[in-house]
Amino acid sequence: MRQVLVGELDVLPSAAxxxxxxxxxxxPMRTRFRGITSREVMLLRGPAGWGEFAPFTEYDDAESSAWLAAGIxxxxxxxxxxxRDRVAVNATVPAVPADQVAxxxxRYPGATTAKVKVAEPGQRLADDVERVAAAREVVPAVRIDANGGWSVDEAVAAIAAIGDVEYAEQPCRTVEELAQVRRRVGVPIAADESIRKADDPLRVVAADAADLAILKVAPLGGMRAVLSLAGQIGLPVVVSSALDSxxxxxxxVAAAAALPELDLACGLGTGSxxxxxxxxxxxxxxxxxxxxWVTDVSVPDGLRASPDRERWWRERLARCHAVLAGGGTHGSGWSRT
Incomplete structure (x- = not known):
């Protein structure tokens, strides 16, 4: 199983x-995205500033422990x-009706690339085609993200209907399916979930399943983990957010700014x-x-989570800390404070 270590720290801070x-x-969010209209986040304060622990609520403790490592x-x-002192970013278009795309x-002034969400449950392929076409009327380059929502045949048909794109991100769920789609379509394939949710994130390379790697700091265990993986994976890299605060x-942004090479716009504009x-x-x-770097945060009462959600997150922090401290799925060898 993949280990997650906290950067270069020798001692894991205690849960307390x-x-x-x-x-x-x-x-609160402007538009429904990834099925939610608000984003719950736990912020961690430390000697270097603030970190974020915000795995989505459906993730189990083993997977979520990587997000805790990133926050620490x-x-x-x-x-x-x-x-580098600037990072190019793509606009992100949720699965909105085509008339809302412009x-x-x-909200992304100067962006020349848009990532358009497709394969939304409950929507039709025609909705995807119209949404992508509307984005093309505004920006010259469009990439699509299906979040593994298609079968192989559906992906091949959908990509043909949508037309030329910079790349298709995670059209299907598995590495084997990505490899099949890649052999059958004429656009580059980018791997996201097949890297960040995999025990072996390099399997996409061994299977010849992707042309690009989408790397996200929190799910992969931190900025330094992203830099290390980027050096190993041997594919062009796009650093993206996980709907971060x-x-x-x-x-x-820090991880993207630290990469030796960065030729493509990153998915780091979702603050909009x-x-x-x-x-x-x-x-x-x-x-x-x-x-x-964020060394100061402002949390007005209107943004504070309710007491029951605060308790839920604190209990989750304790469980995920135990995964990191005890080895478990994601780590081993910690010194204790």
């Missing part, structure tokens, strides 16, 4: 230390050294999806965002 400085917030790394180590893209986004945030959002200007 993490909980003492933690705050749980609920961030951010709060206790801070960002790796940057190689309005969504207006400004705290989590700071880590994503939030009505409010805990720090200034990473809103693109000229199609780019600049790295900056």
């Amino acid at each position: 230390e993490l909980a003492a400085g933690a705050v749980v917030v609920t961030l 790394e951010a709060a206790y180590l801070g960002p790796p050294p940057a190689r 309005g969504v893209l207006a 400004a705290v989590g986004m700071a880590a994503g 999806l939030f009505v409010d945030d805990v720090a200034p959002s990473f809103l693109p200007s000229g199609g780019e965002v600049a790295p900056r």
Whole structure:
């Protein structure tokens, strides 16, 4: 099983230390995205600033422990050294009706690339075709993301109907299915879930299943884990968010800024999806965002989670900390405070 270690830390902070400085917030969203209209996030305070622990609620403790590792790394180590002071980002278009696409893209000034969500449950292929066509009227480059929502045959048919795209992200669920689609279509295939949810994230390379790698800081265990994997995977990399608050986004932008090579726009503009945030959002200007670290957050009462949700997250923190501290699925060899 894949190990998750917290950056370069030799000692894992105790669960009590993490909980003492933690705050749980609920961030309202402008548009339904990934089936939710608000995003719950636990913020962790440490000597280097703030980190984010925000695995989606359906994730189990083993998977979620990687997100905790990423949050601890951010709060206790801070960002790796940057190689660039600007990161190009794509606009993100949720599964909205085609007549709303231009309005969504207006929140990404200067963006020349849009990632359009497709294969939304309950929608038709015609909806995807219309949404992508509407995006093409505004920006020159469009990429699509199916989140593993198609079968192989559905993916081949859908990509043909949608037409030329920069790449199709995770059209099917498994590595084997990605490889089949890649052999049958004329557009590049990008792997996301097949990397971040895999015990062996390099299997997509061995199976010749992808042309690009989508890497996300939180699910992969942190910024330094992303940099390490990018060096091993041997594919062009796009760093993307996991619907992060400004705290989590700071880590994503920092990872992108630290990569030796970065030729494609990253999926790090999703701060535009939030009505409010805990720090200034990473809103693109000229199609780019600049790295900056979050050392101060603002949590008005209206953003604080309810007491029962606060308790739920604190219990989850304790369980995931036990996974990291005890080895379990994701780690081993920790010194204890």
